[in-house]
Every structure is written in C-alpha cells, then in structure tokens.
Amino acid sequence: MKVVIRTDKLSKYYGRGGEIKAVDELDLEVYEGETFGLLGPNGAGKTTTVRLLNCIIKPTGGTATVNDHDILKEETEVKRVTGLLAESPGLYEKLSAYEFLEFMGALYDVPSDVLPERINDLLKLFGLYDRRDYLLEGYSRGMKQKVLIAAALIHDPPILFLDEPTSMLDPRAALMVKDLIKKLADSAGKTIFICSHILPIVEELCDRIGIINQGRLVALGKVDELIAQTKTKSLEEAFIALTGGVEEKELLAWREHRGAGA
Amino acid sequence: MPVPKWLVVARNEYRIHTSRIRKIRPYFPIMVVGLLAVYVMFIAPGFASLFIDDFLALLLSQAAVAMVQIILFLIFIYFMIIPITETLREVQAGQLEIILAAPIKPSDVLLGEFLGEMPFYAIFVAVIAGFFTAALNPLGLDTAQITIIIIIFVVTFLSSFWIGNVIAALLRTKFGQTARGKDIGRALSLVIALPLVALIYAIQYGGLFQILSDPTTSGAVKTLLGLLPSSWGAEVIVGFANNPGNIGATGLETVTRFGGLIAFFVAVLWLGARAANRAYSLEPTTFTASKAKPDGAFYKTVKYLGGSGPFGTLLASIFKDYSRRLENLSKITYIVGLIVMMNIFIVGPQISTAPDKYAAVLPVIINQFMFPVLAVFVAGEVTLRGKESLFTYRKTPDGVERFVKAKLMQGWLMAVPIAAAVTAITTSLSPQITIISLLTNTICGSLMAAANVAFVLGLFLLNPAFSERSGKFMLNTLIVIFVSIGIFASAILVMINIFSGLEPFTSVLYFQLLQTALFWLVGIVFLSLGSRNLSRIE
Numbered sequence: 118m119k120v121v122i123r124t125d126k127l128s129k130y131y132g133r134g135g136e137i138k139a140v141d142e143l144d145l146e147v148y149e150g151e152t153f154g155l156l157g158p159n160g161a162g163k164t165t166t167v168r169l170l171n172c173i174i175k176p177t178g179g180t181a182t183v184n185d186h187d188i189l190k191e192e193t194e195v196k197r198v199t200g201l202l203a204e205s206p207g208l209y210e211k212l213s214a215y216e217f218l219e220f221m222g223a224l225y226d227v228p229s230d231v232l233p234e235r236i237n238d239l240l241k242l243f244g245l246y247d248r249r250d251y252l253l254e255g256y257s258r259g260m261k262q263k264v265l266i267a268a269a270l271i272h273d274p275p276i277l278f279l280d281e282p283t284s285m286l287d288p289r290a291a292l293m294v295k296d297l298i299k300k301l302a303d304s305a306g307k308t309i310f311i312c313s314h315i316l317p318i319v320e321e322l323c324d325r326i327g328i329i330n331q332g333r334l335v336a337l338g339k340v341d342e343l344i345a346q347t348k349t350k351s352l353e354e355a356f357i358a359l360t361g362g363v364e365e366k367e368l369l370a371w372r373e374h375r376g377a378g379a
Numbered sequence: 380m381p382v383p384k385w386l387v388v389a390r391n392e393y394r395i396h397t398s399r400i401r402k403i404r405p406y407f408p409i410m411v412v413g414l415l416a417v418y419v420m421f422i423a424p425g426f427a428s429l430f431i432d433d434f435l436a437l438l439l440s441q442a443a444v445a446m447v448q449i450i451l452f453l454i455f456i457y458f459m460i461i462p463i464t465e466t467l468r469e470v471q472a473g474q475l476e477i478i479l480a481a482p483i484k485p486s487d488v489l490l491g492e493f494l495g496e497m498p499f500y501a502i503f504v505a506v507i508a509g510f511f512t513a514a515l516n517p518l519g520l521d522t523a524q525i526t527i528i529i530i531i532f533v534v535t536f537l538s539s540f541w542i543g544n545v546i547a548a549l550l551r552t553k554f555g556q557t558a559r560g561k562d563i564g565r566a567l568s569l570v571i572a573l574p575l576v577a578l579i580y581a582i583q584y585g586g587l588f589q590i591l592s593d594p595t596t597s598g599a600v601k602t603l604l605g606l607l608p609s610s611w612g613a614e615v616i617v618g619f620a621n622n623p624g625n626i627g628a629t630g631l632e633t634v635t636r637f638g639g640l641i642a643f644f645v646a647v648l649w650l651g652a653r654a655a656n657r658a659y660s661l662e663p664t665t666f667t668a669s670k671a672k673p674d675g676a677f678y679k680t681v682k683y684l685g686g687s688g689p690f691g692t693l694l695a696s697i698f699k700d701y702s703r704r705l706e707n708l709s710k711i712t713y714i715v716g717l718i719v720m721m722n723i724f725i726v727g728p729q730i731s732t733a734p735d736k737y738a739a740v741l742p743v744i745i746n747q748f749m750f751p752v753l754a755v756f757v758a759g760e761v762t763l764r765g766k767e768s769l770f771t772y773r774k775t776p777d778g779v780e781r782f783v784k785a786k787l788m789q790g791w792l793m794a795v796p797i798a799a800a801v802t803a804i805t806t807s808l809s810p811q812i813t814i815i816s817l818l819t820n821t822i823c824g825s826l827m828a829a830a831n832v833a834f835v836l837g838l839f840l841l842n843p844a845f846s847e848r849s850g851k852f853m854l855n856t857l858i859v860i861f862v863s864i865g866i867f868a869s870a871i872l873v874m875i876n877i878f879s880g881l882e883p884f885t886s887v888l889y890f891q892l893l894q895t896a897l898f899w900l901v902g903i904v905f906l907s908l909g910s911r912n913l914s915r916i917e
Contacts, residue, residue, distance in 0.1 A: 131663060173479045174662050196482040203480070207473020209391065211398035220394075223387040224481040252398060268477070 121276060121308045122147035122170060126179035129165050129332075135177065139165040141332035142179065152302045152309040154323030156316070158360050162332040163312040164204050167278050170310070171201050184276060197225070200269035204280040204312070210254035214245055214264050217253060218271055225272035232271075239267040242297075243290075258285045266294065277301065280312045291318075298322055320352050330360045384483045385491040392495020408498070415505050423506075423513035434514050438620045442592035447613035448604055449582060449591070451535050454507065455609040456575055458500055458536055459543040466547035467568035472555025475661055485655035493544045500540060501533075508532035511616075518623040527626075527637060528619065531612035538608065538644045545651040548658035556661070559669050566709035573716045584724040608643040611636040671699075685788065694785045701760070701789060710756035715797065718749050722805045740887055742805035744867075746824055747894060750798055751863040754831035755856050758790040761836055762843040769843075769916060783836070783910045790832035798828030816884065823891035830895065833902030835859055840909030843916055862901060870894045 124145045131137040140162045147153045157163050168174045170183055172192040180187060186194040209217055215236055222232040240246040243263040253261060262285045269277060282298070283291040295318065301307040302322075313319050319326060320340055328336040328343070336343055336359050340352050347355040397404045427434065437446060478488055508529055515528065550567075554560035581587040590596050591604065604610055615636045618629035626633065674682070678695050685691030701707055726741045762769065772778035802824030806817050838859065844852035870893045878889050 168476075168661065171480050173476060174660075193482040196480060199480070201476075201480040203476045205473065206476045207471050209395060209474060211395040212391070216391075216394055220387065220391045221477070221481070223382055223390075224384065224478075224483055226381040226482070229382075 118148040118151075120146045121149045121184050122153075122181070122310065124166075124170075124179065124181040127166070127169060127176055127181050128178035129162075129169060129174065130177045138332040140169065140176075143329075143332075143334055145327060145334060145337070147308060147310060149308055150302065150306045151324045152298065152311065152322050154319035154326040155310065155312045155329060156314075156319055156326055156356060157312075157329035161329045161360070163329060164280055165332075166329070167201070167203075167280055167310070167312060170195075171199055171278060172196055197272070198275055200272065200274040200277045202265050202269040202277075202279045202282055206265060208253050208261055208265070211252060213250045213252055214240060214256070214267075215249040217264060218267055221268040222271045227272050235271065235273075236267075239270060243267055243293075259287055259290055262286055263290065266297075275306075276308045276310070278310045278312075281314065282311065283313070283315060283318055295322060316352050316356065326352075328356060328359050335359050384487040385494065388478075388483070388488055388491020389494040392492055393498070396496065396499060411498075411502060415502065415509070418506065419509040419513070423509040424516070427510060427514040431514060431517060435518065435620075438515070438617065441594055442588075443617045443620065444613055445588065445592035447616050448610045449588065450507075451531075451609040451613050452604060452607060453579075454504065454532070455535055455539040455607070456578075457539075458504075459539040459546070460571060460575060461500065462496065462540065462543040462547040463550065464568040464571060466551050467554070467564040467571070469565075472551060472661070475552075475555070475659060479659060479661060485659040486652040488659055489544065489548060489651065489655040492548070493541055496544070497537070497540060501536065504532055504536040515616075515620060518620060520619055521624045521626065523626050524619040524623070527633065528616055531615060531637065531640065534640055534644050535609050535612055538640075538647050541644075541651055542647055545647075545654055545658060549654065552658055552660050556663060562705045566705035569706075569709045569713045570716070573713060576717065577720055580720050580724040584728070608640055611640045611643075669703075671703075681792065684792070685785070690781060690785070693781060694788055697782075697785045698789050698792065701793070707756070707760065711753070711793070711797065714749060714753045714756055715801065718745065718801055718805070721745050721749075722808060726805065727808065742802070742808065743820055743824070743887070743891060746798070746802055746805065747827065747867060748860075748863055750794070750824070750828045751831045751835070751859045752856075753794055753797065754790070754828065754835040755859055757794045758786065758832050758836040759839050759844075759852070759855065760847075761786055761839050762845055763847060765845055766843075766916060769913065773914065779910065779913050783840070783906070783913065786836055787833060787906070790836060791829050794828045794832050795825050799825040813884075816887070819888050820891070823888075823895050826895045827891075827898050830898035830902040831859075831863075833906045834862070834898065837902065837905030837907070837909030841905060841912045843912075863898075866894055866897045866901070869897060 122145065124143045127140060127143040127145075128138070129140040131139060143162075143166065155163050155166065165174070169176050170181055170188065172188050172195050175189070180189055182188070183195045184198040186198065188195055209220070212220065218236040218239065219232065222236065227235065237246065237249075240249050243266070245260060245263060245267075248256075248260075253264065256264065262282075266279075266282065269279070279298070283294050286294060298309055298311070299322065302309055309322075311319060311323060323340075325337070325339055326343060327334055336346060336355075338346065343352065343355045343359075344350065347358040349355045349358050394404075397407060400407060403410070437443060511532070512525055512528060515525070520528075550564065554564040578587075587600070590598065591601055615629070615633050618632050619626070622628035674695070678699065681698050682691040682695040685694035722742060722745065726745060729741055769782075772782040775781075799821050803817060803821045806812055806820045835855075838855050842851055842855055844855055846852065870890055873893055874886060874890050878886060881889065
C-alpha cells in the first residue's frame, strides 16, 4: 500500500534549549485510503503535528512527506493536496456561508465554473443551503463547524486532516459527519487523518490509531492490537493505561478536608 | 487562469468591510466615486472660496511650509495608526490558520488585506486632496503641478497606510495567540493615540505651530519634522504655490523631493513584503503563562475593607479581575493623560491670566466633564464579560446585591483616589490658590467621582452593553456625557438665579456642592434602578 503521509523523526521543540517538546521524533506512516486516528490527552502534540503536516509551522527537527511532497521544500504542493479542519479556527464572521466558501475555493484555485455548484452542493449536504446568505456571526457553533468542514472539502483534496471534527455537533450532525467520513474513505478513496478526544468515534471510524503523549508516539496499531498490547479490555482503558489517569481513591479526597461539606 | 491570490484576499476584505451594506454593495463604489466627483467639482471649490483669500495668503506666507508639513504629517501618522489600533483592539489570530493552510504567499495576504481596506480610508484623503487642489486652483497651477500635488497626497497616504498594515500584521502575530497578548494589544490600542493627541494639543494650544513657522527658530522637533518623508511633499506643494504654471522654476527641488517620496514608497513596499513571512505566522511567541502571586498588602487591604469575610474575598476577586486586565489600566492611563494634557496646554496658559478670585474654576470645570468618562472606564465594563458571568451572581444567595456592592466599592477604590489626586494637582497649578480652596476642590472632586461611579454602574446595569463596540455602550456613554452637561448647566442656572452676588470663593464652593449633590441624586436613582434590573436580565 502506498504511504501518503510519512514522518521521519519529526520534531517541534519550543523554549530556550528546546525544553518544551511539543512533538518529539515522531515516526509515522499513513497509507493511502486509510482513516488514521491520532489520540492523546490535552497538550499531547496532536494539533502541533497537524500544523506541521499542513506546513502551518516549521519543524525544528526531522521532516515529513505528504503525498510525496516534502513539507520543508514543497509547501504549496502540500497545501494543495490537503484539506484542514482546524480545532478552533477563526471564521470570517462578517461573511455569509456562501461568501466564505467562495473565498476558500478561490484560495485553493477551484475553477470558477465549478465553484458555485460545489458550494451549493456542500451547503445542501450540511443542511445549510437555506441559510447560505446569512452572516456567519449569527450561526450556532455546530453550524459554524459544518461550514468549516465544507471549507476543508471545497477543493476536494485527496488527504483530509480533521481536528476534533464532531466536538461541537449535535448527535444528528455528528452522525452525518461520521457517515460522510466513512463515505469519503470508502467510496472516494480519501486518506483521512483524525485527531479526537471522542474515543467511540475514533474506534468506529479509524483503521489504525496512534496514541501520542507528551509529544511522543507511545502506541500505534489497530484497536485490537492496542488493547492486546496494554492487556486491557477497551480502547478507553488502553488509552488510560498509556497516558495515565486519576486513581479512583483520589476522586473524593477533596471532601475529607475540614468544612468542605458546608 | 486562476485569480491572483492577493485579489482574492482583497475582495474578501472588501466584503467584510461592506457586510453591513450588502444590498447596495455592487453600487457602492459607483456611488462613492460619483459623490467624490461632485465634491471635487462643486463642493470643494465652493467651500474653498469661503476663505480662499486667507488660505492663499497663508500658503504664500513664510508659515506655508510648516502648515503643509503639519497637515501631511498628521495624514501620515493618522493613517499609520488606524490599522494598528483597529488590529490591536480586536486581535484575531484564529483566521490565520485558515489562511496559512492554503496555498498562498504571506506577501499576497498582506497586499490583499491592504488593498481591501485601503479604498475606505482613501475617501478621506480624496476629500483633503480635493480641497487642496480646489483651493490652489485660483493661483493658476498647470496640469502637471496639480497632478503632482494629487500624487503627493496619494503616495503619502499609501506609504503610511502600508506601514500601518505591516506593523498591524506583525503585532497580530505577536499578540494574537494568547489571552495575555490580546489584553496587551487592547491596552496598546488606546494609549498609542496619546502622543498624537499631545502633538495636536501642542500645535493648537502650545504654540508649536508658531515655532515651526518661524524661519529664525530651530530645534529638534523642527529638524525632525523636516526630515520626515511627509515633509518632502510639503516643500514641493509650497514651491508650486509660489511658482504657479512654472514647474521648471522648482525643477531640482521637485525631482529630489518628489522623487524621494516615490523612492520611499517603493522601499517601504519592498520591506513590507519582506516582513510578510514574519507577519503571518502561528509559531508560538511565548510560553510564559501569567501566574497570580499570593495576595500582597494591597489586596489584603482591599479584602479588609470588604470586611475580611466572604464579601471581602468577593471584593478582592472583583478587584483582581479588573486590575489584572491591562486594557482597563490603559483606559485609566488614557483618561488621566488627557486630563494632564488639557491642564498643561489649555488650563496652564489661561490660569496665569485669569483673575485671582476665579483661578481655580477652570480645572474644576475640566475635571467635572472628565470624571464621568473616567467612571465609564472604571464601572462601564460591568456587563462586558457577558450575561453568563452575571448569571453566576444571580445563582448565588444574595448574589446580585453583593455583586453591585462589590462593583461599587471597586469603582470607588479606583476612581476616587485618582480624582482626588488629579483635582489636587490641577488646582494647585494656580499660583493664587488657597489651602481652603485646594481642600474643598479636592473633596468635592472626590465626591463627584464617587457619584459618577454610582451613576455609571447603575446606568450600565439598567441598559446592559455586552460588547464595547455595541450601540448600547456608545449610547450609555453619550447619556453619561449629556447628563454631566445637563447637571453643569442646571448648576449654572441655579447659581445665576438664586446664589448671584456671592463672593467668589463661596460661589465656587456652592457651585461644586450643588453639582455634587445633583450627581449623587442621579447616581442613587440609577444605581437602584440598575440593581433591580440586574435581577431581570435575560
């Protein structure tokens, strides 16, 4: 199988002497048509990895290729073949959904004879067609998330990076996005790289999962393989075993102090 | 063929800026160009003709170079500061991620943002340049001279606006990624204007214009102003005014000065494009998270003043939340800076010539109009954190009452010492002031500031503004200003009709006491109405 994302000792260090290791010598391969999940606690380095692979920031060490394009030397080519749904991007609130998607399409050089129809199709898919001329400032968080997913798809890229794709969606919209991701992977042959905290979604959608903690990849494999590696019973337990959690006895320790029950 | 990326960004910026007039967006440029044409052809000549003789006399006098230098300098500074303050006020780095993930060069983003915003500001430059050309026309300038004058205005504007945009983009990257950075940005957005205000005051009231226009004087400000690119164009314009229809008479000067201005514009464009890579970056700029220190003597005192119990803790918490926002401290610095400048440039020269008996009145009048604005900055932010933060107090037992009380005390602890210090210092500037006048003025100023805080707090709770840019915030601020004018006028009327004939000290004292009483009356009414409304906000 063709490797479309390959990282080679990819690192991003911050601070004096590089004491903060956001991503630390990451070696990873993602195959064409695969849905890959990157799991990790807050601050583990997921978003930094996605930003590095999308040429938004530069690595301090190592390198990576995306669709055979070097992230250090072929930034523009990398950006053309990827779509990104960032974790918390700022929207242009004074644009309508249609205008925003038109802007994004133009940034990615979508031909002008294709763009209007594609925007309308995407808006219909996400149930936003009737509100396409409303300014984004009036949209709910879930609706904004849908617009951002549509923006990531606007140039129909072969590789999609989705950072917390369903975190702000209601159950019905989340289900639709899950189905869309499945369809994009199965029928359209897209390679999808998902970062999420929601374990059931990752478990359901991803062919393989990488678990990252404090910048380092601590486990990699299919769900069954991770469970077997950690000798646990579920992905949740495997995740806790690999990244650490709170002991049960500590949960109510705060009540034992004097006067806490007041 | 794909559309150039800078054009895509420029179109996007234009759409953002015209989102409020979307229905007339296609006709907007035509309407603006049409209106400007009418202005240049009819209104500007008509307007200029009203004082054409004085203007031309000034333009042909020795003060001409200084005058045009100052006009072009103010244009230069103003259009440089505008994009910076606009960006700092609402630093948004989130959109950068969308842009940086797309295949577009940072220099294209910078150029696109610049071109997308520029037409709106260009309208003002067109108005000024239109007036100048209309006013100079009777001198008999030829077409080449008029064209060069227009180009000077356009290039001066474009250079300054471009520099402003580059700096704004760099600052957005520097400050936009952390909450602390955004706070610093908002703080800077206000105080950055203070030097410009000081300069305008110095020109208008401080005699700077006379110094600059006198060819026999010299000094650092004069030398510096002459070296600035904005001044190069001024010399060309004045040269043309003195040699109408004869461009050859100032040939060398025109080539060097005008050529220098064009070269400066090209250079700043090039440098800006080079800086674009730094200006659009999501590389973290800091890893130092703000950390709260253990309570020192100051917060312990605040807690003590609140009774040391739960209310003391609440008061100290509210105080911390207010004073740890640099934005709030910057607002106070700004208003105090304005008061200081008014006293230096306006009150100072007047006070030395005022009759002894009324020497202390002028600072009192200025303070009486500035303290309500200070109160807006101190207490007007009560609802800016949103409804959710207010609901937190509504949820707690006696929360509303305690919240209002704590905000009032916090406002007093901030505003009253400032008001007392400002009143004492400004009043003591008068050499004729007596100790009694100083004391009474200071006490009245402090009481007035305390009443202003109560009034502003009540008003902003009665008509809550959840954003500083909202119409309600503006409306409330205007209400505060108009009420203070109304109280001032009422006090004057009462003094004229009831207390006329008193000796100066007593009349000034009565005037202040009357105003203070009226402010307190308004303050108590609004505070009780506002407190009641806080329980009803939905």
